[in-house]
Amino acid sequence: MIHMKSLRHGLAGLSASVIACATLGVGVSTTAAASGWPAGQPINIVVPFSPGGFTDLIARRFAHDLGAALNANVVVQNKPGASGQIGTAFVSREKPDGYTLLVTATQHVIYPGLQPNLPYDPRKDFSNIAILAYAPNVLLVPAKSPVSNAKEYTAHANEKGGLAFGSSSVGGSAHMSGELYKMVSGANLQHVPYKGASNAMTDLIGSQIPSAFLDATSAAAFIRSGEVKALAVTSKERLPSLPDVPTVAESGYPSYESQAWIGLFGPADLPGEIVARLSQVAIQSSNTDANVKWLTENNATPSRLTPDQVSQFVLAELDKWKEVIAKAKVTVQ
Template sequence: MKRKSRIKNWLTGACALLAAAAASAAPYPSQPVTLVVPFAAGGMTDVLARQLAKTMQGQLKQPVVVDNRTGAGGVIGGEKVARASADGYTLLVTTTAHVVNPAITKQLPYDTEKDFAPIAMLARTPNVLVVNPAVPAKTLQELLAYAKRSGSLSYGSAGVGGTTHLSGELLASRSGAPLLHVPYKGTALALNDLLGGQIQASFVDALTAIKYVQSGKLRAIAVSTRERNPMLPDVPTIAEQGVPGYETEIWIGFYAPAGTPPALVERLNALARESMSEPAFIKLLAEQGTTPGDMDAAAFREYVSAEIRKWGDIVRDAHIVVQ
């Protein structure tokens, strides 16, 4: 009986190993793919992720699900992907916050450079400094003067560590204006309070901001990039309104866990670039002041590495306190 039991156990184990081997040998993808977005639904990151999911699902013939894992400035969603298997089934779509977090967070639960494989840049856009129409300012200098007279000006962001947060911190450090940061779990939540008057201002990605500016629900004060945005030609940059050298930009990146096979990274890069270059989507992005990304995986990997160092310098120069 003992011998039969041993044989049975051996056969069970062998079957399990064969099943695992068969699964690992299955062509990619053989199961649903999850795109983790570490911010709330409705913002720029979510819009791009859902466009990417639509393209991937059509090409890969498997369900591609967007999973909004909010919190901690993108860290919660990032950790989920960093700890996932490097098999292409759990991927990350996130903002510039991903490369800023190493500079502002003392103890990240992952290494931003070592624990992720950069796949592709999806899109880039300026931040727009917008205010509730009740705020008595139409130019940056009027807004800064109002903040100084009032003792503070509250501005919302999509979360601690993103460019919508650091754009305000950099402006405060360069201008001396008392700007009070109010973090939210995503752009949509910050906009709700801005529209309702609970906060006075916000830095918002152009893709999201333009429709509110054009409808008159929000007033655009300045754009954060070096040059004006074609969709907001009458809105001056922060630099040309008396803060020389000021420049920030938001971009959305696509990542896999470290160790993902290079051939799979290249395949996903091709899918991402195809998705962002669909004519109807390019038109949509252009109408909202946003440019699609078009880097190969190697170029994007180098870009991510450079951005980590760049934002580290900005955080240091702006004397931002590490959380």
């Protein structure tokens, strides 16, 4: 999870719970959908995590623009618990009328591989609407490490007979990035879970652990200060905020791609015109100059995926992480 203290400008001007309609436009018409939605009724966006994290901040920025575009009140409700399962299950049981939406993160596609008996099915119980942001991870080593790129890292790990990599948790996006790297590169790596990215970073800086996969927001300041060395970002393209750090794909492993993301969903069978309207607002909101600047400052990037593309993406992510989890024999307590 990406932590509040590393984010900038996060909640400036936003209410803690209700994002009223605003004069700030996102370049779209305020004509209501054919169904009459929204008909003077608040739209509730459920975030299945605690306030202040990256998912919550993304949700509140989107809610602000959605309220402006639809001339509606948009309420952000935090329903944390069970790694996002409680809030996600709540939305899956709501009516598909456009008044209850879900903004969640990569756990949506990872946890089905870790816990088959979830109280919902990500493949069937949701309408896939938009990806609001991508947030890649970074492969890091201590500043004095002898390796300087991903290929050298793989060779070093195998020469040593195995190398540890830290991450912020078991089953999180950063951990999965490392497990996928093992599969794609053939590197002999062993995962060491930490309770949060800051603890892993402290040990990495002190060379108490020889490598780590951590989210870019937690890592960026330490990369720029030279306290750690970034070998590669896990996204398909380089991060604008870290332009000198190559991707894993361009470092010799072209099939590799792994990154956290924040997505917008609704209950299954949400009317098509509502899905289309929400997608339109989400794409335009995420790609305004102000939001692109904010995302870049927070080591993230926007998306322009259509609902059909989001559905294809989610299904591919579910399949990918299920395979990685099975092959790596990842379990959670």
